[in-house]
Amino acid sequence: xxxxxxxxxxxxxxxxxxxxxxxxxxxxxxxxxxxxxxxxxxxxxxxxxxxxxxxxxxxxxxxxxxxxxxxxxxxxxxxxxxxxxxxxxxxxxxxxxxxxxxxxxxxxxxxxxxxxxxxxxxxxxxxxxxxxxxxxxxxxxxxxxxxxxxxxxxxxxxxxxxxxxxxxxxxxxxxxxxxxxxxxxxxxxxxxxxxxxx
Numbered sequence: 001x002x003x004x005x006x007x008x009x010x011x012x013x014x015x016x017x018x019x020x021x022x023x024x025x026x027x028x029x030x031x032x033x034x035x036x037x038x039x040x041x042x043x044x045x046x047x048x049x050x051x052x053x054x055x056x057x058x059x060x061x062x063x064x065x066x067x068x069x070x071x072x073x074x075x076x077x078x079x080x081x082x083x084x085x086x087x088x089x090x091x092x093x094x095x096x097x098x099x100x101x102x103x104x105x106x107x108x109x110x111x112x113x114x115x116x117x118x119x120x121x122x123x124x125x126x127x128x129x130x131x132x133x134x135x136x137x138x139x140x141x142x143x144x145x146x147x148x149x150x151x152x153x154x155x156x157x158x159x160x161x162x163x164x165x166x167x168x169x170x171x172x173x174x175x176x177x178x179x180x181x182x183x184x185x186x187x188x189x190x191x192x193x194x195x196x197x198x
Contacts, residue, residue: 032085036162037169041079047163048078051155053086058098058151060143065090086158098150099143106146 039046052072056065065087073083090098104114 032088033165036082036085037166039079039082041082043163043166043170045077045079046082046166047159048076049073049080049082050078050086050162051159052076052078053083054089054158055151055155056083057087057090057094058102058147058154060099060102060140060147082162089154089158101150102143102146103139104146105150106142106144109145109149110142 036046036050041049049069053065053069055072056068059065059068061068066084069083069087070080072078073080108114
């Protein structure tokens with residue numbers, strides 16, 4: 001097959017690149033940013049899609065972030081591909097902070113306080129036996145409630161930033177293309193500057 005790796009990627013390498021990308025997180029962020037800015041959609045559609053993905057990443061529903069982002073993007077008339085890129089805000093480095101913030105915020109909203117001990121939860125056993133009712137009240141419910149205000153705040157901020165960046169990027173690209181066209185026209189108007197016709 002064309003472009004196949006000479007050495008297949010083993011499980012360890014896949015795990016390592018999941019937690020630490022081969023090109024570092026900065027280069028991965030730059031790659032995602034350029035891909036988003038180059039999407040052929042309106043600035044609102046791109047920004048709304050990214051915002052939908054960002055909001056979905058703050059929910060504790062792992063495995064459903066793409067679905068939630070896609071549904072929200074559809075409702076907001078956003079770009080589906082941009083919503084997928086927006087979910088990149090949730091990654092192994094940010095999830096601990098996201099979960100902690102949403103959990104404490106949800107506890108405060110539901111109980112009016114973040115004081116008090118948290119009842120011990122046997123997460124592994126509950127997940128293994130699919131005892132979701134044991135996780136709903138002490139863990140999932142506060143995280144869902146807390147995800148709403150924090151997710152909305154970050155989604156709104158990313159919407160404004162993405163829309164501004166998209167408009168600025170397209171204006172700069174239009175100026176570069178216009179300048180390049182003027183140089184070509186000027187070069188073609190000079191005797192001997194035009195390329196010979198075949």
